Amino acid sequence: MKRTYGLELTNNSKVSWAFSLPRSKTCIDATEICKKLCYGRGIRYQSQAQKDKRERNYRTVELLLKNGGPELLAQNLVHLIDSARPRDWLTSKLMKTKPDVPWTLRIHDVGDFYSTDYSRAWQIAVCERPECDFWFYTRSFQTPAVYKSLGELASLPNCQGWLSVDADNLSQGLLALCNQPAARWKLAILQSKDLQLEHLQDAIPEIGKANIINFPYHHGGRNIAAFNQQVVTSCPAIVGDLKLTNDPHTSRPCQLCSYCLPG
Numbered sequence: 696m697k698r699t700y701g702l703e704l705t706n707n708s709k710v711s712w713a714f715s716l717p718r719s720k721t722c723i724d725a726t727e728i729c730k731k732l733c734y735g736r737g738i739r740y741q742s743q744a745q746k747d748k749r750e751r752n753y754r755t756v757e758l759l760l761k762n763g764g765p766e767l768l769a770q771n772l773v774h775l776i777d778s779a780r781p782r783d784w785l786t787s788k789l790m791k792t793k794p795d796v797p798w799t800l801r802i803h804d805v806g807d808f809y810s811t812d813y814s815r816a817w818q819i820a821v822c823e824r825p826e827c828d829f830w831f832y833t834r835s836f837q838t839p840a841v842y843k844s845l846g847e848l849a850s851l852p853n854c855q856g857w858l859s860v861d862a863d864n865l866s867q868g869l870l871a872l873c874n875q876p877a878a879r880w881k882l883a884i885l886q887s888k889d890l891q892l893e894h895l896q897d898a899i900p901e902i903g904k905a906n907i908i909n910f911p912y913h914h915g916g917r918n919i920a921a922f923n924q925q926v927v928t929s930c931p932a933i934v935g936d937l938k939l940t941n942d943p944h945t946s947r948p949c950q951l952c953s954y955c956l957p958g
């Protein structure tokens with residue numbers, strides 16, 4: 696029998712632990728390009744079990760927010776975050792050694808921040824677990840109240856926020872970046888054939904190369920030719936040697952690379 700409620704993480708061969716929500720209900724500022732190219736449309740995200748999990752997560756989030764606000768949801772998110780701790784976390788602390796894998800969580804491998812209460816719940820939960828490293832990409836910067844709230848989440852020392860831009864929302868993304876100078880936002884580019892390096896060239900020195908990551912569009916193991924690496928860094932899991940792995944006790948590409956993580 697299908698379960699109606701319950702929060703659950705996904706263990707992803709690139710990022711390790713991640714939380715997902717349905718795109719149709721939560722990607723409030725999705726662009727036409729990301730709707731068309733989103734890797735959440737890919738086959739491994741479209742199994743019935745994956746779809747059910749995302750819907751169940753969303754229903755549960757809504758139920759908790761309705762009955763106890765961001766604080767109640769945050770309590771439940773903390774349980775979820777704790778379930779992502781490496782198996783040797785406590786012993787490695789006692790022995791003063793490194794755990795097998797770092798304790799990390801990507802907020803959303805599918806889905807996005809869709810309300811201020813939902814964003815606030817993550818803010819509380821992230822504060823409660825300062826030893827876990829969080830990161831997220833968002834296009835929800837065109838909804839001012841949500842973006843304001845996300846600025847607080849992105850300002851936490853153990854959470855890195857990335858504004859996701861493509862050819863459709865590049866100027867809005869750059870404006871949003873200027874509007875929150877105090878927050879620690881960085882810029883994530885979806886490089887599709889519609890976006891040329893010239894569109895970014897003025898902005899790159901302003902933002903700083905280290906604060907930008909480029910994701911050349913890829914599909915079926917092939918990617919479009921990445922922008923010049925001297926000018927902008929492209930994700931090594933797409934253009935480099937970092938291999939995906941399903942072993943939960945081995946660091947995943949994002950944990951090895953750590954470019955997008957806080958710090």
Ligand code: SF4
Pocket residue numbers: 908929930931932933937948949950952953954955956
């Ligand atoms: S740049 Fe590194 S951390 Fe960021 S998505 Fe690619 S592999 Fe992961």
